[in-house]
Amino acid sequence: MLHKNLKPFPKDFLWGASTSAYQVEGANLEDGKGPSVQDVKVIPEGTSDLTVCADHYHRYKEDIALMAEMGFKTYRFSISWSRILPNGTGEVNPKGIEFYNNVINECLKYNIEPLVTMFHFDLPQALEERGGWEKRESIDWFVNFAKVMFENFGDRVKYWLTINEQNVLILSGDIIGTTKLTGPDKYKSLYQQNHHMLVAQAKAMALCHEMVPGGKIGPAPNISLAYPASCKPEDQLAAQNLNAIRNWLYLDMAVYGKYNNLAWAFMEERNATPVIEEGDMEILANGHPDFIGFNYYSTATVKWCPENIEETFGHDQQKTRMEPGVYLGAANENLPHTDFGWEIDPMGFRATMREMYSRYRLPMIVTENGLGAYDKLTEDGKVHDQYRIEYLRKHIEQIKLAITDGVEMMGYCPWSAIDLISTHEGMVKRYGFIYVDRDEFDLKTLDRYRKDSFYWYKKVIASNGEDLSD
Numbered sequence: 001m002l003h004k005n006l007k008p009f010p011k012d013f014l015w016g017a018s019t020s021a022y023q024v025e026g027a028n029l030e031d032g033k034g035p036s037v038q039d040v041k042v043i044p045e046g047t048s049d050l051t052v053c054a055d056h057y058h059r060y061k062e063d064i065a066l067m068a069e070m071g072f073k074t075y076r077f078s079i080s081w082s083r084i085l086p087n088g089t090g091e092v093n094p095k096g097i098e099f100y101n102n103v104i105n106e107c108l109k110y111n112i113e114p115l116v117t118m119f120h121f122d123l124p125q126a127l128e129e130r131g132g133w134e135k136r137e138s139i140d141w142f143v144n145f146a147k148v149m150f151e152n153f154g155d156r157v158k159y160w161l162t163i164n165e166q167n168v169l170i171l172s173g174d175i176i177g178t179t180k181l182t183g184p185d186k187y188k189s190l191y192q193q194n195h196h197m198l199v200a201q202a203k204a205m206a207l208c209h210e211m212v213p214g215g216k217i218g219p220a221p222n223i224s225l226a227y228p229a230s231c232k233p234e235d236q237l238a239a240q241n242l243n244a245i246r247n248w249l250y251l252d253m254a255v256y257g258k259y260n261n262l263a264w265a266f267m268e269e270r271n272a273t274p275v276i277e278e279g280d281m282e283i284l285a286n287g288h289p290d291f292i293g294f295n296y297y298s299t300a301t302v303k304w305c306p307e308n309i310e311e312t313f314g315h316d317q318q319k320t321r322m323e324p325g326v327y328l329g330a331a332n333e334n335l336p337h338t339d340f341g342w343e344i345d346p347m348g349f350r351a352t353m354r355e356m357y358s359r360y361r362l363p364m365i366v367t368e369n370g371l372g373a374y375d376k377l378t379e380d381g382k383v384h385d386q387y388r389i390e391y392l393r394k395h396i397e398q399i400k401l402a403i404t405d406g407v408e409m410m411g412y413c414p415w416s417a418i419d420l421i422s423t424h425e426g427m428v429k430r431y432g433f434i435y436v437d438r439d440e441f442d443l444k445t446l447d448r449y450r451k452d453s454f455y456w457y458k459k460v461i462a463s464n465g466e467d468l469s470d
Contacts, residue, residue, distance in 0.1 A: 014411030034086030
């Protein structure tokens with residue numbers, strides 16, 4: 001609907017940005033840190049490894065000072081499981097505790113609220129070798145990790161996110177380097193892993209409420225609302241299928257503690273229903289998130305998929321996986337694309353927020369949203385990223401429209417605060433407000449430079465989203 005009078009952003013709106021440990025910190029085997037699955041995966045040819053990244057591990061004070069200069073109200077970062085527990089369980093690494101204490105305290109020095117992601121694609125390799133998330137014991141591993149975090153950081157961290165993009169881990173693990181399953185049994189394995197993550201998440205949410213006074217916690221899936229490719233009824237069914245499998249399975253469980261019926265039917269058809277042990281459903285029903293964090297980059301478009309088709313659509317990072325008899329990804333000719341082939345859909349952002357809020361009625365915070373681009377540093381130390389400003393402006397405008405629609409939005413943390421290693425494209429694909437002087441393999445100076453978007457976002461935050469002009 002069209003609104004003549006727009007509601008303002010809430011006075012306590014959490015403006016900030018996001019990073020993840022394995023993509024920004026570097027020091028991947030330093031000060032007692034154990035290897036994660038990201039440290040041992042095969043690096044795509046032509047992209048850099050994770051030993052240095054943006055060197056945030058050694059430069060966090062400089063980086064957080066720059067975030068404070070922008071006016072951040074919150075900083076969303078993840079804690080590396082294997083930096084805290086090098087073997088995933090057992091002995092705690094005091095240097096890891098010290099590092100994250102320092103990061104948290106540095107944030108609080110500038111009145112920046114830490115928003116901590118507990119798990120962001122970086123399972124300790126030691127646990128992967130013990131069977132990873134497919135093992136029932138993974139629930140206890142994660143809850144133990146949560147307990148260590150709450151004990152050490154819960155006095156100062158009041159906002160927590162459980163598992164970053166669990167749906168991407170299940171649906172696209174081969175792309176992000178966490179899953180290499182093939183063959184007819186892959187669905188059974190994946191959805192058993194998924195069930196263990198869901199139970200672990202619910203137990204961690206309950207534990208947070210028990211151990212962290214005033215603590216708030218929620219999930220952080222990647223939500224891409226699915227459009228039907230046409231007004232054909234069968235395309236509408238395909239869109240409902242993808243929405244259930246990609247989106248509502250994860251949020252229905254996080255919020256209601258119940259398996260989505262369409263997603264369950266999909267698992268039944270593929271002989272992939274998980275083993276559910278006695279007490280699991282009670283645990284899942286008692287998770288009770290306080291809010292929903294979600295990552296949004298674009299929508300998806302699908303059409304009906306016959307059983308005998310082998311076509312897929314789109315860039316490797318964004319393509320909607322074809323599921324015979326369920327859905328087939330289709331191009332949306334109404335949308336422009338980024339340099340990396342990702343569709344840009346700000347209005348779909350509003351549609352996604354509206355749909356989520358109508359289903360779950362919980363406060364929501366955007367935990368990722370951004371534009372990856374080939375940024376260039378000029379000789380005088382400038383980065384003119386007007387394309388990023390335009391992208392973010394159009395998405396922030398849609399948040400304000402969603403708020404006027406009655407959606408309860410509590411914050412916006414675009415990806416990313418600072419340039420970091422993109423999971424698939426390496427350093428060449430930059431997202432940050434802060435430029436890091438390094439190339440794919442040449443570390444150069446690692447100096448920080450404020451992009452044009454840095455100054456623009458500073459003005460946006462200072463005006464609480466009212467001034468989006470250049």
